[in-house]
Amino acid sequence: MANVTYIDSAGLGTLVAAHVSAKKEGTALLLSDLRNKFHEVLQVTRLLTIFNVYPTEAEAISSFGVTSRAADA
Amino acid sequence: MVTSVKLSVDSMGVRRFFSRQLLLVMVAAALFAILWVADVRGPGMGWFPIFLYVLFIGNLTTPIMNRLAPLSSRLGFPWDWIAYLILLFLTAVAIASLTVAIIMPIYRIPISSYFSQLWSAGRLVVVVVLIVGSIRHLHEESRVHLEGKNLELQRAVDIGNIRSKQQEQELAKAREIQEGLLPKKIPQVRGLEVAVAWQPASTVGGDYFDVLKFGERKIGVCIGDVVGKGISAALLMANLQASFRAFASEEVSPSALVGKLNEVISNNIAPDKFVTFCYCIIDTTDNGLTYASAGHCPPILFHKSGEIALLREGGTPLGIFPDRKYEDGGLQLESGDRLVLCTDGITEAMNSDEHEFGEQRLVEIGCRNIALSASELVVAIKKEVVSFCSGSFQDDFTLVVVAVK
Numbered sequence: 001m002a003n004v005t006y007i008d009s010a011g012l013g014t015l016v017a018a019h020v021s022a023k024k025e026g027t028a029l030l031l032s033d034l035r036n037k038f039h040e041v042l043q044v045t046r047l048l049t050i051f052n053v054y055p056t057e058a059e060a061i062s063s064f065g066v067t068s069r070a071a072d073a
Numbered sequence: 074m075v076t077s078v079k080l081s082v083d084s085m086g087v088r089r090f091f092s093r094q095l096l097l098v099m100v101a102a103a104l105f106a107i108l109w110v111a112d113v114r115g116p117g118m119g120w121f122p123i124f125l126y127v128l129f130i131g132n133l134t135t136p137i138m139n140r141l142a143p144l145s146s147r148l149g150f151p152w153d154w155i156a157y158l159i160l161l162f163l164t165a166v167a168i169a170s171l172t173v174a175i176i177m178p179i180y181r182i183p184i185s186s187y188f189s190q191l192w193s194a195g196r197l198v199v200v201v202v203l204i205v206g207s208i209r210h211l212h213e214e215s216r217v218h219l220e221g222k223n224l225e226l227q228r229a230v231d232i233g234n235i236r237s238k239q240q241e242q243e244l245a246k247a248r249e250i251q252e253g254l255l256p257k258k259i260p261q262v263r264g265l266e267v268a269v270a271w272q273p274a275s276t277v278g279g280d281y282f283d284v285l286k287f288g289e290r291k292i293g294v295c296i297g298d299v300v301g302k303g304i305s306a307a308l309l310m311a312n313l314q315a316s317f318r319a320f321a322s323e324e325v326s327p328s329a330l331v332g333k334l335n336e337v338i339s340n341n342i343a344p345d346k347f348v349t350f351c352y353c354i355i356d357t358t359d360n361g362l363t364y365a366s367a368g369h370c371p372p373i374l375f376h377k378s379g380e381i382a383l384l385r386e387g388g389t390p391l392g393i394f395p396d397r398k399y400e401d402g403g404l405q406l407e408s409g410d411r412l413v414l415c416t417d418g419i420t421e422a423m424n425s426d427e428h429e430f431g432e433q434r435l436v437e438i439g440c441r442n443i444a445l446s447a448s449e450l451v452v453a454i455k456k457e458v459v460s461f462c463s464g465s466f467q468d469d470f471t472l473v474v475v476a477v478k
Binding site: 008009010012013014016017020021044045046047049050 | 298300301343344345346347349366367368369370371387388389390393394417421
């Protein structure tokens with residue numbers, strides 16, 4: 001998400017839909033490299049609490065197995 | 074619009090007439106050249122009679138053939154063409170007989186040789202008929218085809234215009250209905266003043282606010298923002314309004330109400346939509362504020378002392394997970410405080426440099442204008458946002474201000 005400089009509510013909606021359907025499929029959507037503005041939007045909308053957010057892509061990938069199990073639980 | 078169409082048809086008629094004359098002159102010249110090369114001579118075979126024949130036959134047959142052409146055009150190719158040539162030939166022979174009768178006195182040809190003159194002119198007629206008939210038939214066919222297409226297009230445009238007008242009317246009705254869902258007169262309780270501004274981005278929008286009075290001392294204020302704009306957002310807003318009105322009561326705490334709303338909305342919403350929402354109950358007996366926010370941009374409480382508090386407690390937006398739990402937040406209001414609730418249309422309003430209005434600007438305006446009444450503060454904020462965007466405001470816009478007297 002390093003190239004995402006702006007996100008509106010429709011963009012958040014798409015992410016939420018992706019997150020929900022990933023969860024239904026027994027997997028998870030991980031977000032990484034959020035810019036400040038994006039992070040702030042997630043914080044204000046309290047969506048940070050539902051998304052799995054990682055500082056870097058590598059960290060997101062390496063934690064994938066653990067996270068998806070955690071998300072299922 | 075109508076005038077310009079009429080004008081263009083008239084000018085096309087004139088242009089068509091001149092192009093026909095040009096065509097006939099060219100046919101006559103070609104005929105004369107053929108006869109000259111073939112060395113055909115006779116009293117009616119000079120360039121002048123040939124031009125006269127061609128112009129007479131060409132021009133006089135045109136109006137008659139225009140009437141008769143639709144009869145032949147009902148047949149398929151090549152019968153339409155053959156029928157057209159036969160009709161043209163018969164018409165042309167009749168007109169040739171007339172033309173010969175006109176030309177004879179000019180050339181002082183005796184009346185007794187009328188039929189031999191007609192016979193020699195008849196050969197010309199056959200050639201003229203074949204050339205002009207073929208060209209005109211092809212021209213006519215493409216013209217009829219193009220005119221048909223043109224008519225089809227015009228109809229499509231007319232239908233499109235009617236439909237868009239109907240849609241506009243329906244949207245205007247939808248706007249009326251949506252405005253009817255919002256409180257027409259803002260309920261007031263002693264000790265508080267509530268003022269609002271609501272304006273959708275297009276005719277209808279996804280923003281919602283409501284103010285409910287519970288007895289003489291308690292008031293419930295809510296604000297909500299459905300993802301997206303326009304009709305889809307407005308439909309969800311109507312669902313939100315109906316659910317809120319059904320569940321809200323004096324006994325139901327904000328977090329309980331938001332939880333119930335979430336349950337209902339989650340079952341009625343597309344996966345890529347959600348609703349941010351905040352509900353506050355203010356009890357004027359002790360000036361206590363209880364609220365729960367579902368991911369809504371935090372309402373700002375401006376204390377008279379200059380301090381501010383953001384109303385962040387609650388949980389995630391409505392419509393994502395039906396079983397989310399929400400928590401109540403509590404704050405103590407004091408006389409002179411101002412509570413500002415808005416939708417992201419205000420904080421995310423953009424100017425031409427793509428800078429957002431932002432929460433900070435809203436905080437500054439609130440701090441600067443804390444002495445204003447609720448309705449004055451609404452006007453002041455709206456004015457600042459509009460001037461920030463240089464008048465080109467694009468989003469749904471909702472603002473609720475509660476002033477503690």
